[in-house]
Amino acid sequence: MIVKPKRLQKGDTVGVIAPASPPNQENLRRSLFFLEELGLKVKLGRHIEKEFGYLAGKDLDRLEDVHEMFEDKKVKAIICAGGGYGTARIASLIDYDLIRKNPKIFWGYSDITFLHTAIYQRTGLVTFHGPMLASDIGKEDADPLSKQLFNQLFDPISIDYNEQISPLEIMIHGNVSGTLIGGNLSLLTSTLGTPFEIDTKGKLLLIEEINEEPRSMDRMLNQLYMAGKLRDVAGILVGYMNHCIPNRKQTLTLDEVLNDYIKLVNKPALKGFKIGHCSPHISVPLGVTATMNTYEKQVMVEPGIQ
Known part of the structure; x- marks a missing residue:
């Protein structure tokens, strides 16, 4: 059963946490002004300033x-x-029972992909793939459109992604609907063989990545393909591939790698979405129904709140 979280109201409190690596504290402080401008109050996680190597505190702190x-x-x-x-x-x-009993908006991307997948598959809660506070919104050059799309947390608006936002390339033609899932390719691949292995059957799969050369992208896509995860999809949205360039002379290009696997899958696919490690970063709910029409170069995503 799919559960949409309740919409935000002016004056509501939002919690800010760092469940992965330590955030840039200066950017984080700057981003809090943005939340306040939205009419929100802020509660910081008690361990948000902690550091434990490349982690924002020990596992039990972040948990x-x-x-x-x-x-x-x-x-x-x-x-x-x-x-x-x-x-x-x-x-x-x-504690996924805790989340199931207390459904609320959960927002992030990149390494947060693992939590998006786990939470949705264990609870049915719709979550949001969108720019984060210290990593994106708190930067001095934060994009206005990235900020504007936080409004979908207050009003149940559909996301209409078309070429007015960015050029889209047709990889395989088709018109298909399904539940939108996915996120960072590395994290999706890392779910395989775990209790949180991603279920792609009949879904629209979004993938994005950063700092992975084509050979690594090939390895991950091949693993997903051999595991049946790519063959099971209804369609594929190729998001932003930031700095995914080769560091060797003898290589395939990223486009060649992507085209190989999209042709193998032979399901409707569009490429060029400004979703991921990019600016602007178009935020979308995960776990809701989306419709992709390659002929119109358009994806419609239903609201993620109730």
Whole structure:
């Protein structure tokens, strides 16, 4: 059963956590002004300033912040400060019954992909793939459109992605609907063989990536293909591939790698979405129905809130 979280109201409190790597604290502080401009109050995770190597505190610290924000009835949404690495380390420790009993907005991307997948598959809760506070919104050159799309948390608006936002390339023609899932390719691949292995059957799969050369992209796509995850999809949305360039002379291009697997899958596919590690970053709900029409170069995503 799909569960849409309740919409935000002016004056609501949002929780801010760092479930992966330590966020840039200066950017984080700057981003809090943005939340206040939206008419929101902020509750910071108790461990948000902690550092433990490449992690924002020890696993139990980050887990505690996740649980506390879902448990607090005053907190109406949870927005992640940043990504990096670490969410998979706490996925098996999360109390999903707690989340199921306290459904609320959960927002982030990149390493947060693992939590998006785990939460949706264990609870049916719709979550949001969108720019994060310290990583994106708190930067001095944060894009206005990235900020504007936070409005979908207040009003149940559909996302109409067409070429007015960015040029889209048709990879395989088709008109298809399905539940939108996905996110960062590395994190999706890392779910395989775990209790949180991504279920792609009949779904529209969104993929995006950063700092992976074509050979690594090939490896991950091949693993998803051999595991049947690419063959099971209804369609594919290829998001932004940031700095996914070769560091060797003898190589395939990223386009060649992507085209190989899209042709193997032979399901409707569009490429060029400004979703992922990019600016602007178009935020979309995951777990809702989306419709892709390659002939019109358009994807319609239904609202993620009720």
